[in-house]
Amino acid sequence: MFFKQYYLGCLSHASYLIGDTASGRAVVVDPQRDISGYLHDAAAAGLSIERVIETHFHADFLSGHLELAEATGAVISFGADAAGRTEFAMEPLGHLQRLELGDVVLEIRATPGHTPESISIVVYGRSDADAVAVLTGDTLFIGDVGRPDLLSSVGVSADGLARQLFHSLHEQLLTLPDATKVYPAHGAGSACGKNLSTDTVSTIGEQRRTNYALAPMTEEQFVHAVTEGQAAAPMYFLFAANKNRAERTILDEADQLAQLDLNAVLAAQRDGAAVIDTRDNADFSGGHLRGSINVGLSGRFAEYTGEVVRPNTPIVLVSDAGYEPEARIRLSRIGFDTVIGVLANPMQVFQHHPDVVESASRLTVQQFEQRRASLATLQIVDVRGPGEVEHGMIAGAIHIELPALLARLGELDPTVPTVVYCAGGYRSSIAASALRANGFTDVSDILGGYTAWATLRDPAPPTVG
The missing domain is CATH 3.60.15.10 (Ribonuclease Z/Hydroxyacylglutathione hydrolase-like)
Structure with missing residues (x-):
């Protein structure tokens, strides 16, 4: 056998x-x-x-x-x-x-x-x-x-x-x-x-x-x-x-992605394309194309993309050199075949066109507590799953699981300063960038997530995923 x-x-x-x-x-x-x-x-x-x-x-x-x-x-x-x-x-x-x-x-x-x-x-x-x-x-x-x-x-x-x-x-x-x-x-x-x-x-x-x-x-x-x-x-x-019940296009694993210049990417973005930046969240926070969504290849890339990008949305990838084919294949595994290309030479583009680049605000636990104390209104969003929040939440947080975020945007105020957290910082970077891409003007996430916050408050933190 x-x-x-x-x-x-x-x-x-x-x-x-x-x-x-x-x-x-x-x-x-x-x-x-x-x-x-x-x-x-x-x-x-x-x-x-x-x-x-x-x-x-x-x-x-x-x-x-x-x-x-x-x-x-x-x-x-x-x-x-x-x-x-x-x-x-x-x-x-x-x-x-x-x-x-x-x-x-x-x-x-x-x-x-x-x-x-x-x-x-x-x-x-x-x-x-x-x-x-x-x-x-x-x-x-x-x-x-x-x-x-x-x-x-x-x-x-x-x-x-x-x-x-x-x-x-x-x-x-x-x-x-x-x-x-x-x-x-x-x-x-x-x-x-x-x-x-x-x-x-x-x-x-x-x-x-x-x-x-x-x-x-x-x-x-x-x-x-x-x-x-x-x-x-x-x-x-x-x-x-x-x-999975339908006749559909057969995947060609050797298919090559189009290399797009900045003007083509911005035009696609204006027409409704999602720009998915697959780099590590630390690199993303240092500088990225305004309106892009950070879903790092190091994690559950395809699944989490499918939680914040609607099916059949055209997609442009921003990736470290050489990782674009992997990103395309991984998206194809959930049926996302609408990748129209990749931004060519992204680091060079960011250096030469700072007007289209923004950084992401990521707060340490101490910075988060200072921000919470200094603002009369702060919208805190917990994007963890139900089994995780059973171990505790930050007081005043609104619980919206990451897969439900787009469907529940109407429950949040895009004009109010917002802080997002998850367990460790991967999902919160996704969620924060998705909120910015949907018009939220002041969004941060917590470095180290709930784990870091709970550890600072209690040396023996609860177990979270």
Whole structure:
């Protein structure tokens, strides 16, 4: 058996290449959009990718099923409940249907709950042997289960999906032997759950013992446990979920970005383009194109861009030299294919055109406290998630999670001095720059975030993410 997990840390996304080395037949499960890694490894192992299996319609990334089908001729499959819901040819897989790759056998189990069409895939080394592993998609994570509320905005009941999830877990997954390895589609940091582990593999037995959602409880208790405390879903999730059902452009990983001069960038900006500066927030604060948004490549770049830039918005990139292709590929992984180019020689442009450059105000905790004491009115915005604010907030702060910021701009006064904070300073730089780009005139963020503020006030700070 050939079995490889591919873990994409910037999206907390796990995908899989599974094959039978004797027959040379293989499948890819839940692929990322840039597929060169699967093609390389399959060729090296003498495997032919004949099928792409999606465990559900993903919302947090744009899957590579169309790219793999184009490159290999592979059949695309989802669970049976996805039948009739795709614009492209798709072969649905029924509950308990088995796919024989040779000695390696895959068994499909319908596990609705995170979404109605969710499936899990049980892997057997031989048809008469015990299960070796189960690929659980977004049904079961390490330390958590898939959130059932993401489809609420399109009229699908979170309560109803949570009840389906309860039965899927107990009737389809927990019936597997304890030694069965668990391989989920996501890990820590994913917005598809609230308590995901940094581990990327576990066993059914370990999850039975340690996963809060699998502890002995009634169905009602389970529904409450998995629906309360979920963070706001990133703004792009519904867009990506719909794109994963649609015919769309195939990604060309070698495509080159246009180099734009300053006049072209300013013209695009006037026409509604978002200028995304991918540099470190310290470099951004020292000087950047006025109205640009700082989302550093060092973090969850694509996800956070998708939280502050609306889908289909034209995008111009400002990057350190050589990092532009990475930024484009990472945006393509969430379906943001509207990058029209990059600002050529940005540092030189900033030096020669200081009239279009501004710096960002970043306050130490002491400077923040001084500013708070000196101003009659100060708007303080906490952009952390619900699990983080449980540990405390700065007095008087308005809690608006980063994914909800654009939708809730109307609750804030753009003319009032504003200070934004998160846990450590990465998200607050994103939020502060997004507020400036939307017309807020006096915005700062706190260096070190709530962690720094709490540490100064209490040498033993609360635990925050």
